[in-house]
Amino acid sequence: MVFHSALRRFNRTTSFVLTSAFLCLTLQLVSTAQTAPVAKPKPAAAAAADRLWQNKALSPKQRADLLIKAMTLNEKILMMHGGGPCPEVWTEKCQMPIKGYVGQVPAIERLGIPHLTLADGRAGVGNKAVDVTLLPAPIVAASSWDVNLLNQFGHVLGKEEWDKGTNVTLSPTIDVVRVPEWGRIFESYGEDPYFNARMAVAEIRGIQAEGSIADANMYLTMQQESDRFHVDSVVDERTLQEIYLPPYAAAVQEGHVGTFMCAYVKTNGVYSCENAHLLQDLLRNQLKFDGWVMSDWGATHSTVDAANNGLDQQMPDADFFGAPLKKAVENGKVTMATIDGHVRNILVPMFHQGLFDRQQPGNWDSKVRTDAHTAFSRKVAEQGTILLKNKGTILPLAGNTSVAVIGEAGSTKPKAEGGGSSEVVAPYVISPFDGISKRTKGKVTSDNGADLDKAAAAARAADVAVVFVRTEETEGDDRPDLKLPNNQDALISAVAAANKKTIVVLDTGGPVLMPWIDQVAGVLEAWYSGQEDGNAIAAILYGDVNPGAKLPLTIPRTANKVPTASKEQWPGVGGHSQYTEKLNVGYRWYDATNTDPLFPFGFGLSYTTFKLSNLAVTPAKLTPGAAIAKVTVDVTNTGKRTGAEVVQVYVGHPTANGEPPHQLRAFAKIELKPGELKPVTLTLDQRSFSIFDTSVNRWTVKPGTYEIYAGVSSRNLPLKSQATVEKSGASK
Ligand code: BGC
Numbered sequence: 001m002v003f004h005s006a007l008r009r010f011n012r013t014t015s016f017v018l019t020s021a022f023l024c025l026t027l028q029l030v031s032t033a034q035t036a037p038v039a040k041p042k043p044a045a046a047a048a049a050d051r052l053w054q055n056k057a058l059s060p061k062q063r064a065d066l067l068i069k070a071m072t073l074n075e076k077i078l079m080m081h082g083g084g085p086c087p088e089v090w091t092e093k094c095q096m097p098i099k100g101y102v103g104q105v106p107a108i109e110r111l112g113i114p115h116l117t118l119a120d121g122r123a124g125v126g127n128k129a130v131d132v133t134l135l136p137a138p139i140v141a142a143s144s145w146d147v148n149l150l151n152q153f154g155h156v157l158g159k160e161e162w163d164k165g166t167n168v169t170l171s172p173t174i175d176v177v178r179v180p181e182w183g184r185i186f187e188s189y190g191e192d193p194y195f196n197a198r199m200a201v202a203e204i205r206g207i208q209a210e211g212s213i214a215d216a217n218m219y220l221t222m223q224q225e226s227d228r229f230h231v232d233s234v235v236d237e238r239t240l241q242e243i244y245l246p247p248y249a250a251a252v253q254e255g256h257v258g259t260f261m262c263a264y265v266k267t268n269g270v271y272s273c274e275n276a277h278l279l280q281d282l283l284r285n286q287l288k289f290d291g292w293v294m295s296d297w298g299a300t301h302s303t304v305d306a307a308n309n310g311l312d313q314q315m316p317d318a319d320f321f322g323a324p325l326k327k328a329v330e331n332g333k334v335t336m337a338t339i340d341g342h343v344r345n346i347l348v349p350m351f352h353q354g355l356f357d358r359q360q361p362g363n364w365d366s367k368v369r370t371d372a373h374t375a376f377s378r379k380v381a382e383q384g385t386i387l388l389k390n391k392g393t394i395l396p397l398a399g400n401t402s403v404a405v406i407g408e409a410g411s412t413k414p415k416a417e418g419g420g421s422s423e424v425v426a427p428y429v430i431s432p433f434d435g436i437s438k439r440t441k442g443k444v445t446s447d448n449g450a451d452l453d454k455a456a457a458a459a460r461a462a463d464v465a466v467v468f469v470r471t472e473e474t475e476g477d478d479r480p481d482l483k484l485p486n487n488q489d490a491l492i493s494a495v496a497a498a499n500k501k502t503i504v505v506l507d508t509g510g511p512v513l514m515p516w517i518d519q520v521a522g523v524l525e526a527w528y529s530g531q532e533d534g535n536a537i538a539a540i541l542y543g544d545v546n547p548g549a550k551l552p553l554t555i556p557r558t559a560n561k562v563p564t565a566s567k568e569q570w571p572g573v574g575g576h577s578q579y580t581e582k583l584n585v586g587y588r589w590y591d592a593t594n595t596d597p598l599f600p601f602g603f604g605l606s607y608t609t610f611k612l613s614n615l616a617v618t619p620a621k622l623t624p625g626a627a628i629a630k631v632t633v634d635v636t637n638t639g640k641r642t643g644a645e646v647v648q649v650y651v652g653h654p655t656a657n658g659e660p661p662h663q664l665r666a667f668a669k670i671e672l673k674p675g676e677l678k679p680v681t682l683t684l685d686q687r688s689f690s691i692f693d694t695s696v697n698r699w700t701v702k703p704g705t706y707e708i709y710a711g712v713s714s715r716n717l718p719l720k721s722q723a724t725v726e727k728s729g730a731s732k
Contacts, residue, residue: 076342125157125160137417178223217296221233306321414468555599630682
């Protein structure tokens, strides 16, 4: 472990060194260029009448092809990397990076090609932008299991990015969570490929509807931060196809995402940004992606291999795709057709999103946050906070209860967001203490939890103790283990021993172990809930909002009973992470190995109760070409409050070829008044009855009897039915 944490620190340091190196290089190039412009003949500006690519009646591809015909090699190469450097640019009026954006491609005014302005933003506009909204982390939004909320999340984020002048939004992170210690879980959606696919499509559509191009990342097998610049994910093709590719497939086919960011890691020995299997076989040939792939910041490792194997654009600089790429074209190692292909991939989404056809109003200094976005930030936090335990219905609290708010995260240091490139400058953060104090008529005290005796005394003096605990999760670092750091387990036990009415609020980015679970009356997973943290948690604690969120990942019971428990799997040995759990990622592993999680995938309580009944699957007999089934379930609110339930449908495959016991294939969230019954209809598509058959290298519908389960978590599936497929056939 000592070795592992040293390694992680080293990686983090390397990351900063690399970033600073980019910066220095860019600055050097800026100054060289400004003092010694390169005198080159300047191609004439294209007259308006000659700009045939400006004809909006043509398709994006037709427009891109016309434009490529007018571009010089220098101009093409300019589009294929970030920032500069200036001396290569065709004009002496060197367009240097403008303020703010973390990645930029200068405009080519001669041809009317707009500047590309790239900004981070998983939970709001990043890169130190000010006057923006800090939304809850994407894991919070995903915990709502509400695709409409994810779509609005995309709209709010996309609108603020667009109004800041960003035309490429570096979001969302759609990778499947494999390792529970992964430092970027909070940026992503969860552990199920189907679930992540639904969330990705919804968010991408929202972002792109507001103007900018969305960039889904990080492609592919980016499942850990440990040794992230070099580690090799060793993964078999079926697992790649069935677990890690689906969110990307949906992002292309349904989300029409404009760009992907290739990851730092290697897949099966080859860096992502020069991996022909990932970039060509899968993205282009299989998924028919027609947008562009940019490298993650510093993830390009070569010129010729990267260009020939499918990387379209190096970010954020030009080390490989600037002068060396031009040279590679001149000496025939990269063909002009290859260059044209890359430039086309970049131009098509630009035309598609209308970047050539309209002026973008704002810039980095624009004030973009609004009251509506503040309200939305709060709504996401409310909708994404999961009620995990509620013994004796301790919650919701009565309005006059006296409350001791314990722990730094409850008062002086609210934990509203995770660390790394997704960081947002929050305009403010409402602490839980302030949120609760505003909401209640009861007495509210606070204690930072530093001294256990004092914390216990504060808890004893109040009707109810609410302990806020947190993890410090960040890009660049995995957590060393799943324990709450800094003695917080002991704090919870001390408080719980002093007051039976203890509620724990987890401000964590990923799952944590809960050795004190039997000692406390209530547990809420609030994650990193954004600027409205305290208002949202108060609304849940006092029942102004009835919790309806569900876990998008499993919470393990013990440290060693997790899917990636061996060192070979995580963080890897000798530079390789072995994906030996294969398809058994997340709940699939717990089910396949009969391991009890502490809280299963899909689980979450409400202040009301629900009952599911009358599961029907039609037709029950399917043919491969029409392997689509309708599933109906009746849902009744059997409690006394309006609330929302998530109906989850899982499919168990018949072939016993290593398939997990059951896999999520459909879900729907539904709100019901007390006593109300509503039928819910869901669709199982062809993929629900397919596996990736490596013997024919394609998705295939397999014959046999499929078990169809309906319920409210991966471990609570009271209803069961079947569908049969008579013979094998190709699947989409
Ligand atoms: C991250 C990306 C991010 C980029 C630019 C990288 O370290 O992995 O997600 O977009 O930095 O900030």
